[in-house]
Structure formats: C-alpha cells, structure tokens
Amino acid sequence: MAEAILDIRNLSKSFGGLKATDDVSLDLKKGEIHALIGPNGAGKTTLIHQISGTLRPSAGAIRFLGQDVTGLDVAARARLGLGRTFQISSLAMDFPALRNVMLAVQSRQGSSFRFFRNVGTDASLTEPAMAALSRVGLEGRAAVPASELSHGERRQLEIAIALALGSKALLLDEPMAGMGQEGSRSLTRLLDALRGEAPILLVEHDMDAVFALADRISVLVYGRVIATGTVGEIRNNADVRTAYLGARP
Amino acid sequence: MRRETAFNDALAALLLAVPLAAHALAEPFYVALATRVAILALAAAGLNLALGFGGLVSFGHAAFFGIGGYVAGIFAAHAFNAEPLLGLPVSDQMPVIWLAAAVVCALVALPIGAISLRTSGVYFIMITLAFAQMIYYFAISWPAYGGEDGLSITVRNGFPGLNTANPLSFFLVCYGLLAAFLVLMWRVRDSRFGTALQAARQNAERVAAVGIKPFRIRLAAFVISAVVTGIAGALFADLNRFVSPSMMSWQMSGELIVLVILGGTGRLFGPVAGAILYVLLEYALGGLTERWQLFLGFILLGVVLFARGGIVGLVAGKARHG
Numbered sequence: 407m408a409e410a411i412l413d414i415r416n417l418s419k420s421f422g423g424l425k426a427t428d429d430v431s432l433d434l435k436k437g438e439i440h441a442l443i444g445p446n447g448a449g450k451t452t453l454i455h456q457i458s459g460t461l462r463p464s465a466g467a468i469r470f471l472g473q474d475v476t477g478l479d480v481a482a483r484a485r486l487g488l489g490r491t492f493q494i495s496s497l498a499m500d501f502p503a504l505r506n507v508m509l510a511v512q513s514r515q516g517s518s519f520r521f522f523r524n525v526g527t528d529a530s531l532t533e534p535a536m537a538a539l540s541r542v543g544l545e546g547r548a549a550v551p552a553s554e555l556s557h558g559e560r561r562q563l564e565i566a567i568a569l570a571l572g573s574k575a576l577l578l579d580e581p582m583a584g585m586g587q588e589g590s591r592s593l594t595r596l597l598d599a600l601r602g603e604a605p606i607l608l609v610e611h612d613m614d615a616v617f618a619l620a621d622r623i624s625v626l627v628y629g630r631v632i633a634t635g636t637v638g639e640i641r642n643n644a645d646v647r648t649a650y651l652g653a654r655p
Numbered sequence: 656m657r658r659e660t661a662f663n664d665a666l667a668a669l670l671l672a673v674p675l676a677a678h679a680l681a682e683p684f685y686v687a688l689a690t691r692v693a694i695l696a697l698a699a700a701g702l703n704l705a706l707g708f709g710g711l712v713s714f715g716h717a718a719f720f721g722i723g724g725y726v727a728g729i730f731a732a733h734a735f736n737a738e739p740l741l742g743l744p745v746s747d748q749m750p751v752i753w754l755a756a757a758v759v760c761a762l763v764a765l766p767i768g769a770i771s772l773r774t775s776g777v778y779f780i781m782i783t784l785a786f787a788q789m790i791y792y793f794a795i796s797w798p799a800y801g802g803e804d805g806l807s808i809t810v811r812n813g814f815p816g817l818n819t820a821n822p823l824s825f826f827l828v829c830y831g832l833l834a835a836f837l838v839l840m841w842r843v844r845d846s847r848f849g850t851a852l853q854a855a856r857q858n859a860e861r862v863a864a865v866g867i868k869p870f871r872i873r874l875a876a877f878v879i880s881a882v883v884t885g886i887a888g889a890l891f892a893d894l895n896r897f898v899s900p901s902m903m904s905w906q907m908s909g910e911l912i913v914l915v916i917l918g919g920t921g922r923l924f925g926p927v928a929g930a931i932l933y934v935l936l937e938y939a940l941g942g943l944t945e946r947w948q949l950f951l952g953f954i955l956l957g958v959v960l961f962a963r964g965g966i967v968g969l970v971a972g973k974a975r976h977g
Contacts, residue, residue: 458864460860479863480863480864481866481867481868482866484863484864484865489864490864492860492864496858496860496861497858498854498857498861498862499857499858500853500857500976501850501853501854505850505976506861508850509850509851509865510865510866512847512851512867513865513866514866517847518847518850518851518867518872519847519875520846520848521842521843521846521847521848521849522843522846523846524842524846525845525850526845531847551976567864571865
C-alpha cells in the first residue's frame with residue numbers, strides 16, 4: 407500500500423448547529439487522483455478550506471507529508487507544498503499571467519524581502535514561471551493581464567501557479583466548472599499526466615472527468631463521507647445512487 | 656508606459672526648472688513654494704507606498720509627518736542651546752536628524768502597523784486615525800517642547816557643505832531627497848517585495864496560497880512608508896522653521912491622502928503631480944478666497960468620479976504591470 411501524502415483524520419467543523427464537516431477521514435496517496443464528489447451543499451469546499459488552512463476545524467487532525475499541519479496557516483501549508491486552486495479563480499488580476507506565476511516561484515525560492523532587483527529581468531524567476539505556463543498551454547498568453555484571460559485560461563493559470571510552487575499535493579476545487587467541452591478535455595489530459603508528480607484531491611461536478619480520472623472516489627453528503635472506493639464500486643453503490651447519482655436529472 | 660515615463664521626466668524637470676529660474680530672477684518666494692511642493696511630494700510618496708502599492712489606506716500618516724517635524728525641532732532647539740538630549744550631544748546636521756527621525760518613526764510605526772494590520776478596510780482607516788490622534792494629543796499636552804503653541808526653529812538645521820539658509824540650497828536638498836526616494840520606489844515597485852505587496856493589494860488570498868504571508872509584507876511597507884513621511888516632516892519643519900501639533904492633525908493626514916489620489920494612486924510620480932497641483936491651487940485660489948478648499952473639493956470629486964487614475968492616469972492611461 408502506497409504511503410499517504412495527505413491524511414485527514416476525524417475532521418469536524420460546525421457553524422452554529424450546522425455540521426458542515428462531520429467526522430470525515432480520508433487520505434491521498436502517492437500517485438493517485440482522489441475525487442471528492444457530492445451534491446451541492448455537501449460541504450466539499452468547506453472541507454477544502456480546512457485542508458488548505460483557510461478554516462480551522464472544530465476537531466480532528468490533518469497530516470501532510472507526515473507532519474501535523476492542523477495548526478499551521480495557509481501560507482505555511484503552501485510552503486510545505488500544499489498547492490490549491492479556487493472554486494472561483496483567485497488571481498492578482500492587474501498582473502499579467504507570467505507575473506502571477508512568478509509570485510509562486512519567488513515564494514518557492516524563499517524570501518520576498520528583496521527590494522531592488524527587477525523581477526522582469528530575473529531569469530531565475532521568469533524561466534521557471536514560463537515553463538509552468540507552457541505545461542498548461544498558456545505560454546502564448548504570458549503577457550496578458552489575468553483580468554483579460556478567459557474563465558478557462560484563469561483555471562489553467564491557477565494550476566500553473568500550483569505547479570510553479572513545486573506542490574507535493576494539489577487541492578483542486580471544481581477546476582472544470584464553466585469550461586467548454588474542449589477545455590475540459592485538455593484539462594483532463596493535463597491532470598491525468600500530473601498525478602505522478604503530485605497526487606490530486608479533486609472536487610468536481612463533471613462526472614465524465616471524475617470517472618475518467620479518479621483512482622478513488624469519496625462521496626460526501628451532509629458533511630459525511632458515505633462511501634469511498636474505486637470508480638466501479640462507487641457506480642454500483644446503492645447508497646450513492648440514491649443520495650447523489652440517482653438524484654441527478 | 657513610455658508616455659508615463661515622459662510625463663514623469665517632464666514633472667521632474669519642471670519642479671527643478673521653476674526654482675532655478677525664480678532664483679535667477681531673485682524671487683525667493685517661488686523657490687520656497689517649489690520646496691513646499693518637493694517636501695509634500697516626498698511625504699505623499701511615502702504614503703503612496705502603503706496606500707497606492709499596498710492598498711493600505713492609512714489615515715494616520717500625519718503622526719509620522721509630525722514626529723519627523725518634532726525630531727527636527729527638538730534637535731535644533733538642543734543644538735542651539737548646546738544642551739545634550741538624553742545625555743548625548745546633539746547635532747544640527749540634517750543627515751543626522753533624518754536618521755533620528757527615521758528611527759523614531761520606525762519604532763512608532765512598528766507597533767501601530769502590527770496592531771492596525773490585524774484589521775482591514777474601514778477599520779484600518781479608523782484605527783490608524785485613532786493612533787495618530789493619540790500622538791497628536793500627546794504633542795499638545797507635552798509642555799517641554801511648546802505644547803499647543805509649537806516649537807520655533809531659530810536657525811534652520813545644516814547640511815554638510817551647503818548653506819541651508821539659502822532657499823535654493825535648501826530646495827536642492829529637498830529635491831535631491833525626493834529624487835533619490837523616487838528612484839528607490841521605482842526599483843522597489845518592480846522587485847520581489849513590490850510584486851508581493853501589489854499582489855497582496857489585489858488579492859491577499861492568492862498571496863497566502865503561494866506561501867507568502869501578506870501581513871509581514873504589509874507591515875514592512877507600512878514602516879518604510881512611515882519613515883519616508885517622517886523624513887519629509889523633518890524637512891517641512893526646517894522649511895517653516897516651526898513645528899506644531901497641527902502637523903499631526905487628522906486634516907494633515909487627509910491632505911496627504913488627497914495628494915496621492917489627485918496625482919494618481921499607486922503611480923510612481925502621482926504624489927509629485929498631486930503636490931504640484933495642490934500647492935498651485937493653494938497659492939492661486941488661496942489668494943482669492945480663504946475657502947479655496949471648496950474648489951479643491953470639486954476637483955477631487957471630479958478625479959474620483961471621472962479620472963480614477965488621477966493626473967498621471969489622465970495623461971498616461973492605465974498602469975501596466977510588466
């Protein structure tokens with residue numbers, strides 16, 4: 407059995423009386439794509455927020471690369487190599503695509519307290535950033551401000567940023583949302599190729615993509631994981647069919 | 656970008672040419688006016704680092720402006736009377752005074768920033784205002800250095816190799832400092848630190864997600880910003896040969912914000928353009944009516960409604976980030 411890169415144990419989060427995350431345990435193993443599916447309001451994004459550090463869980467523990475990160479903030483977890491993309495693209499909108507990626511490269515190199523050297527002519531920043539853009543197919547859009555990129559291109563840019571960070575695991579929150587057919591297909595190919603480099607916890611509504619990519623699927627309903635298994639197991643799980651797949655039109 | 660550079664160069668040349676011409680024509684008043692522009696531009700350029708590049712709307716920068724002023728005033732008073740300060744001999748040389756103003760401002764800005772930056776938006780504005788008001792009332796109620804009446808500087812502080820009593824020499828000192836700081840800002844804007852600071856303004860969540868803590872970046876920017884505004888304050892006290900608590904008033908904080916917005920928030924030469932316009936209006940309209948700020952209000956309204964990039968934005972268009 408492969409080692410777990412990310413290990414979530416008995417995680418709970420309550421907002422008042424509402425249990426958004428209810429005793430969730432799941433893990434992400436080396437080389438796999440683990441999809442997290444569930445109906446709207448199941449608590450998928452809340453769970454991602456707790457793993458990335460935006461929200462503190464009420465109980466439970468998160469271990470990343472063998473280290474307990476439950477008490478660390480977002481920036482500290484990112485520096486350990488926990489990369490993420492957002493459900494709604496979150497970028498420095500005035501900056502060109504390249505400079506968005508360069509921010510991740512400079513973070514990876516260590517200090518942002520360097521005051522004088524021009525980043526635009528610093529090959530140690532621009533070259534890795536350009537390489538990351540090429541991997542997601544955005545090399546031709548490097549100089550375009552993030553605000554002028556299409557929705558799908560912003561998704562790709564977020565992934566390029568996570569790659570440039572040297573992420574050792576990726577949390578992707580609905581990367582396919584709002585993408586066209588062709589965009590979804592090329593992103594599926596990209597993610598497929600990435601799993602060897604960094605395992606992916608994938609929150610996704612696009613079932614074609616999930617079934618094409620996932621090594622394992624966990625189904626979240628009302629904050630609880632009701633089933634975890636391979637694509638075949640989940641397809642044939644009666645609980646899942648009633649709770650989720652069956653409810654789909 | 657090229658257009659902005661040309662405009663910046665023109666502003667820099669104008670600000671240098673006017674006092675040189677005035678000096679040649681034996682019109683020291685206009686030299687003093689240009690000096691006022693240069694000093695206010697430096698103070699606003701300091702604020703611009705926090706407000707323009709960092710998006711931190713500090714409504715308390717007058718505190719640092721005033722602290723710098725008081726350092727200049729207190730040093731001048733002690734040096735004039737040959738009294739030691741805290742047991743140390745006191746210099747009346749500007750570089751020493753600037754260094755002292757910088758250290759004091761940094762020491763004050765560090766805790767203020769560390770506390771204020773826990774908040775954001777309106778709360779940040781209010782908490783920086785509250786700190787500045789505390790310092791303002793402290794200055795009023797501290798009798799040793801004039802209290803409410805302020806403190807006169809009998810002899811303008813000196814600068815090695817120059818006679819600062821000469822208006823043109825003093826102008827050149829102020830202009831040189833402004834130019835040096837703008838060059839520094841130009842480098843910082845395009846550096847790693849500048850990238851992180853501007854990214855944190857645009858999207859703090861994104862900055863944290865790549866592993867950079869926005870708080871530290873912002874705190875550093877806030878402290879540097881305070882130091883620069885403080886040094887400008889020391890010059891301002893030397894220009895007027897007088898320092899009083901009014902330099903620390905909330906109106907002064909507001910004026911600095913107005914300068915930045917008028918000129919163009921987050922534009923390198925925005926504070927210079929803002930200061931030129933402000934001082935010109937003050938001079939031209941102030942001669943006609945005491946209520947000249949009414950017209951300033953209209954202009955500010957126009958800028959906020961129709962020209963968000965201020966004067967620089969109007970001339971050079973939207974800022975481009977390389």
